[in-house]
Amino acid sequence: MIKTVCILGLILLIAGLAMIAYSFTWEADLEAMVDSIMMGREWNVTWYEVVESDGTFGEVIGSSTLPPRFVRRGITYVDPSGKEWSDAFGFEASLNIEVPRDLTVIFRAGSDDGIMLFVDGELVINGWRLRGYTIDEAEFNLSAGKHELKLKWYEWGGGQDASFDVKISDWRQAMSMRTNGGGIGFLGGFLAALGAILPPTILKRKRG
Incomplete structure (x- = not known):
């Protein structure tokens, strides 16, 4: 009985570790696909x-660029006159992408304060309000071809944070596999350890 418990535990432990390892490989492949689109x-x-x-936006104060996937904390902007903005400012940004085939993606936009994301003119994420840093997600079907993304962000007071990321929809499944693999591996390790340390006399007493 103890040997059976130990073997079962080892099988579950190996299965859990295999699931975790595969989830990392799967995630890396999905990230490479996104990188190829954003490159x-x-x-x-x-x-x-x-x-x-x-x-509400007022006058234009300047222009710049941002990488396609970004996390910016404590955002400030120095305009052409040398004035540094840390409150009561914002931006509108545009990005053109081209996808090789139909894809379902997850857009992730974070902000303190407000943020909005438009895809081909359609509002996909609306977090346009005063708030602490929060990440909003939206699943969206992108057809093969070119698409225009527009991102709006503003800061009124307090923290000044913004982020944007894209994931292939299978990313959630990869994360779920990693979580499940961790649980299975933990159970397997527990059973294997239990089978290894449980005294055989316990079973003999039960049989008696």
Whole structure:
């Protein structure tokens, strides 16, 4: 009985570790696919003064670029006159991409304060409000061909954070496999250890 428990535990442990290892390989393949779509591209950014707490844009204060996938904490912007903006400012950015085939993707946009994402003019993520840093997600079907993304962000006061990322929809399954593999591996390790340390006399007493 103890030997059976130990063997079962080892099988589960190996299966769990295999699932975890495969999930990392799967995720890497999905990341490579996204990188191939985003390679050589960047957001063209126009910066604005923000005149109301609801994110109403005022005058243009400058322009810059951002990488296609980014995380920016404590954002500030120095305009052409040398003025540094850390509150009451925002941006509108555009990015053109081309996908080789029909894909279902997960857009992830984070912000403190507000953010909105448009795909080919359609509002996909709407987090346009005062808030602490929050990541919004939206699953979207991209047909093969060219697409235009537009990202709007604003900061009124407090933290100044923004992020943008894209995942292939299978990414969630890869993460689920990793989590499940961890649980199976933990159970297997526990059973294997239990089978290894459990005294045989316990079984003899039960039989008696």
